[in-house]
Amino acid sequence: MSAAFELSKVSVIRPGKVVLDHVSWTVKEGQRWVVLGPNGAGKTTLMHIISATTHPSSGKVRILGSKLGSVDIFELRTRIGHTSTAVADRIPATESVRNSIMSASYAVLGRWQEQYDDIDRDRATQMMGELGITALAERTFGTLSEGERKRVLIARALMTDPELLLLDEPAAGLDLGAREDLMSSLEVLSHSPDAPVLVMVSHHVEEIPVGFTHVLLLRDGKVVSQGPLESTLTGESLSATFGSRITLTRDGGRYTARRAAHGHRADNTREAR
Known part of the structure; x- marks a missing residue:
């Protein structure tokens, strides 16, 4: 199994702040990763490096077989799908x-004078079907709900058949119903044998779709833990990542995290049991 990307002792230093601190991370083909951490952990900067839009201050990065710093980044970026606000x-x-999705073929964000082939139209139709948004095809982007927009963005990111798909907080700002609709779409995508390598950033374990395989936990720019989801994501590792005592439960493949009870509240909980 070859690597989709490899980071070796990567650091990003900004004036007065170390954003990433000697991060080493390898993601292989067929894996689906979630990156968890509090605000300021360095998650967005990490995504910028993997999407070839930011170079590290030090360390080595290989993305899809190419070394960052000695490759045509514009060609490399065409092989990476990326969703963000x-x-x-x-x-x-x-x-x-339909055009919001199809225009990804030309790497533009609004249709102008591009000429599209049947293969482009068919691909856009396929992506809308897989994300459950076929009924929205002729709606304008500005009339969509936040949840509908998120699924359109994923369909657009998949339009060019990328080898790597980066999802930057795809469930942020969604209500419960919209979040669950998105989770269902991502679950289908994560189980598809034709899907690209997936990397998703989130603050919440409740947003990890069933089918994701690995987790990277970040705090203050450093890796707290990384590895297979089932063995790495624990109450202890979450507590170390978020700086608070956290309990973790799992039901039907989905996770829930809560602050651990303590003091008088913990005594009352024990009595209730």
């Missing part, structure tokens, strides 16, 4: 959902 903000509100 920054992309959503740049899609014209008057653009149709």
Whole structure:
């Protein structure tokens, strides 16, 4: 199993702050990773490096077989799908959902004078079907709910058949129903044999879709723990990552985290049992 990307002792230093501190991380083909950590942990900076939009201050990075710093990054970026609020903000509100997805073929965010083939239209239709948004095809992007937008962004990121798909907090800002709709779509994607390598950033274990295989835990730019999801994601590792005593439960493949009871509250909990 070859590596989709490899980071070796990667650091990112900004004036007055070490954003990433000697991070080593290897993600292999067929794996689905979630990156967890509090605000300021370095998650977004890590995603920028993997998407070939930021270079580290030190360390070595190989993405899809190419060494960052000695490769045409514009060609490399075409092999990486990336969803974020920054992309959503740049899609014209008057653009149709179909065109918002299909225009990824030309790496543009609003249809202009591009000429699309049947293969482009068929691919866009396929992606809408897989994400459950076929009924939205002729709706304009500006009329969509937040949950609908998130699924359109994922369909757009998959349009070019990337080898690596990066999901930056895809469930942020969604209500419960929209989050569960998105989780269902990501669960289907994670089980697809044709899906690219998946890496998703989140703050919440409740947002980890069934089918994800590995986890990386970050705090203050450093790796707290990493490895297979079932053995690495524990109450102890979450407590170390978020700086608070946390209990973790799992039901039907989905996780729930809660602050551990202590003091008088813990005594009352024991009595209730």
